[in-house]
Amino acid sequence: MASTSQPPLRFTSHKNLVWRLVFSTLTGRTVQISQIRPSSPTNPGLAPHEISFLRLLDSITNGSQMEISYTGTILVYKPGLITGSASGTGANSGGVIRHELPAGCARGVSYFLIPLCLLAPFSKAPLKVLFTGPGVITSATPNGDMSVDSVRTAILPLYNQFGIFNNIELRILKRSNPGPNGRGGGGEVQLVFGHQLRLPKTLHLMNPGRITKVRGVAYAVGVSASNNARMIQTARGVLNPLVPDTYIFSDVSSAPFVPTSEKTNPSGKKKIGLGFGLSLVAESSTGCLFSADVASPPAGGEAPEDIGKRCAYQLLETISKGGCVAPAGVATMLGLMTMGSEDVGRIQVGREVIADESTIQLARDLTKFGAPGWGLRDASGENENGDVIISVVGRGIGNVGRKVA
Amino acid sequence: MVGKRKRDASVVSRATASEDEGIPQQPPVDASYQDVFRKFFEAQFQPLEEGTGGQVAGGDESEEESEDEGPEQSGSEPEWGGVSDEDDEVNEVEVVEHRDAETQALMDKQARKAFMTSKPPSSVEQTTVKRLKKDKDAEGEDNATDADNLKNDLALQRLLKESHLLDSASELAPTGKNRIKALDLRMQELGAKASLYKQNMPSSHRRGIKAKAGMKEDKRRREARENGIILEKPAPKSSSTSTKRRERGVGGPSIGKFAGGALNLSKRDVAAIQGPRRSTGGRGRGGRGRGRGGRGRGSR
Numbered sequence: 001m002a003s004t005s006q007p008p009l010r011f012t013s014h015k016n017l018v019w020r021l022v023f024s025t026l027t028g029r030t031v032q033i034s035q036i037r038p039s040s041p042t043n044p045g046l047a048p049h050e051i052s053f054l055r056l057l058d059s060i061t062n063g064s065q066m067e068i069s070y071t072g073t074i075l076v077y078k079p080g081l082i083t084g085s086a087s088g089t090g091a092n093s094g095g096v097i098r099h100e101l102p103a104g105c106a107r108g109v110s111y112f113l114i115p116l117c118l119l120a121p122f123s124k125a126p127l128k129v130l131f132t133g134p135g136v137i138t139s140a141t142p143n144g145d146m147s148v149d150s151v152r153t154a155i156l157p158l159y160n161q162f163g164i165f166n167n168i169e170l171r172i173l174k175r176s177n178p179g180p181n182g183r184g185g186g187g188e189v190q191l192v193f194g195h196q197l198r199l200p201k202t203l204h205l206m207n208p209g210r211i212t213k214v215r216g217v218a219y220a221v222g223v224s225a226s227n228n229a230r231m232i233q234t235a236r237g238v239l240n241p242l243v244p245d246t247y248i249f250s251d252v253s254s255a256p257f258v259p260t261s262e263k264t265n266p267s268g269k270k271k272i273g274l275g276f277g278l279s280l281v282a283e284s285s286t287g288c289l290f291s292a293d294v295a296s297p298p299a300g301g302e303a304p305e306d307i308g309k310r311c312a313y314q315l316l317e318t319i320s321k322g323g324c325v326a327p328a329g330v331a332t333m334l335g336l337m338t339m340g341s342e343d344v345g346r347i348q349v350g351r352e353v354i355a356d357e358s359t360i361q362l363a364r365d366l367t368k369f370g371a372p373g374w375g376l377r378d379a380s381g382e383n384e385n386g387d388v389i390i391s392v393v394g395r396g397i398g399n400v401g402r403k404v405a
Numbered sequence: 406m407v408g409k410r411k412r413d414a415s416v417v418s419r420a421t422a423s424e425d426e427g428i429p430q431q432p433p434v435d436a437s438y439q440d441v442f443r444k445f446f447e448a449q450f451q452p453l454e455e456g457t458g459g460q461v462a463g464g465d466e467s468e469e470e471s472e473d474e475g476p477e478q479s480g481s482e483p484e485w486g487g488v489s490d491e492d493d494e495v496n497e498v499e500v501v502e503h504r505d506a507e508t509q510a511l512m513d514k515q516a517r518k519a520f521m522t523s524k525p526p527s528s529v530e531q532t533t534v535k536r537l538k539k540d541k542d543a544e545g546e547d548n549a550t551d552a553d554n555l556k557n558d559l560a561l562q563r564l565l566k567e568s569h570l571l572d573s574a575s576e577l578a579p580t581g582k583n584r585i586k587a588l589d590l591r592m593q594e595l596g597a598k599a600s601l602y603k604q605n606m607p608s609s610h611r612r613g614i615k616a617k618a619g620m621k622e623d624k625r626r627r628e629a630r631e632n633g634i635i636l637e638k639p640a641p642k643s644s645s646t647s648t649k650r651r652e653r654g655v656g657g658p659s660i661g662k663f664a665g666g667a668l669n670l671s672k673r674d675v676a677a678i679q680g681p682r683r684s685t686g687g688r689g690r691g692g693r694g695r696g697r698g699g700r701g702r703g704s705r
Contacts (some may be wrong), residue, residue, distance in 0.1 A: 040556075152525050170523055
């Protein structure tokens with residue numbers, strides 16, 4: 001690729017690692033990330049979920065190289081072409097890439113899904129990835145990962161605004177909450193992203209609108225369904241006076257049954273990932289989505305009413321931040337806008353959203369990857385929240401695999 | 406003193422529980438004033454009970470005033486006697502929880518199905534909401550929409566194919582001649598062997614039709630000219646088939662007609678081969694057969 005002559009971009013620390021890798025893959029620039037948890041006495045270097053993400057990148061790309069130093073504190077990633085799950089590239093007969101997450105994984109599967117979805121439109125072939133293994137947590141986690149339901153209902157619809165809507169599916173085959181100590185689960189999730197395109201549409205999203213409806217999913221894994229009813233009851237109690245069109249669906253499933261890796265009983269199995277949680281999504285009249293996610297802590301000891309109430313309040317807080325995009329969707333939206341055609345796209349975000357640490361880090365990283373800086377100005381009109389309009393100039397790279405020679 | 410006055414005003418407004426501008430800003434010193442207030446309050450809210458409500462509101466104020474400001478306000482004191490200071494100081498925040506969860510209307514199965522699929526919910530819900538309103542006879546409606554969609558699809562396909570026949574956008578269904586043409590197109594698409602317009606008729610008939618059409622056109626033009634009407638220019642006469650060069654297959658003879666294993670040359674072909682006679686040779690180019698031969702150059 002053309003990037004061979006360019007020196008690698010240098011980053012430090014493990015923060016924002018995933019997005020750096022994603023943008024490296026999209027722009028084709030080699031990155032060197034150093035000082036990854038150098039001072040941690042027990043677990044220096046890359047964490048299991050980060051290694052797993054690298055493996056995932058390796059399986060959906062062709063020709064990417066990664067070198068990890070002996071201690072794991074330095075990573076050099078040279079991206080390849082995003083091929084998706086084309087036949088003969090590690091995908092099985094159905095064209096599905098099977099990605100196993102290790103048992104020690106403490107992050108929810110949305111940690112992998114959201115960046116993967118950003119890569120998928122620029123893949124050469126449709127992308128089908130099956131997340132399985134003893135580390136798949138479909139619920140929200142204490143680390144702040146959103147649940148798979150929120151990914152499906154609050155993140156995937158964002159792609160619609162860029163003209164990416166065909167054949168996108170997120171199948172939740174098996175649910176799981178975090179296991180003991182917040183590690184591991186036994187869920188199974190399949191992502192199908194079948195809409196690849198050359199360049200995403202330029203986005204102009206400057207009207208947040210008003211919240212018209214709230215939808216949600218309450219899930220209970222291996223515990224009584226009455227937990228769902230209690231969560232729904234409390235959440236509705238908070239939300240109903242504000243949005244009458246509130247509906248929360250209940251999903252009850254049995255706990256996953258995963259093999260234990262005990263030496264004494266090699267064929268033993270155990271139930272893992274019990275718990276419950278609530279995912280709420282509010283949609284505005286202009287199609288902006290705000291989501292909230294709370295799940296029961298792995299240690300337990302929290303009543304469903306509290307979860308429901310916290311989730312409803314979290315949703316209200318997210319909405320109160322204003323703008324057209326929730327904090328959870330900022331990286332996706334701005335990433336797609338940056339990868340779009342060489343045109344100025346505009347998006348209105350809340351002041352708190354852009355002042356967020358991760359958003360600022362994203363802006364810095366994108367600049368480092370050669371994207372033009374963002375233009376910021378106060379939103380016009382009646383702007384009591386002090387929203388900011390970000391103007392993003394696309395890089396016009398788009399899908400290298402789809403470039404017509 | 407200014408500060409005190411301000412404070413008085415605020416107290417008054419709180420006591421009467423109305424933010425109206427029309428309230429006099431002076432502290433009430435007279436019973437008549439109080440009556441005015443009371444009437445105003447009762448007009449705004451509900452009638453006060455004698456001796457409790459009105460007195461309470463007044464007492465609060467007067468006590469504060471008497472404490473803070475001394476003798477000048479004491480004239481009003483006896484009439485205001487009520488709430489003690491404790492109530493004022495216990496500034497409790499009342500927590501109100503809105504709970505309106507009883508009405509979890511059961512969403513029908515369809516909505517649940519639409520939301521709990523693997524697809525990201527986007528426009529899907531729009532249809533379900535519509536369906537919610539009139540969910541009776543959902544099956545029949547579904548069929549109806551299907552049929553409707555099919556019909557619209559067909560109409561669109563036809564429009565795309567036959568739009569060149571429509572000279573104005575106003576009329577989408579072709580009429581008259583255009584209708585026949587559209588029909589012809591459709592029939593051909595469905596596999597008709599020959600066009601409607603390709604009729605097998607005696608050549609005399611065809612010539613007659615052509616002659617008649619030409620006559621009609623001539624007449625129209627003549628009449629228009631006589632009446633001083635300017636008509637469109639006559640369409641450029643399509644070069645008749647006789648003058649057009651015939652399309653020949655590859656490998657066929659470039660001249661003459663190959664039939665029955667022999668190349669038949671007509672007189673014209675022969676003449677073309679021979680080219681123009683010497684006398685005219687200087688003027689024109691050679692005939693077809695000789696084409697760009699050396700002879701043409703030699704004749705110069």
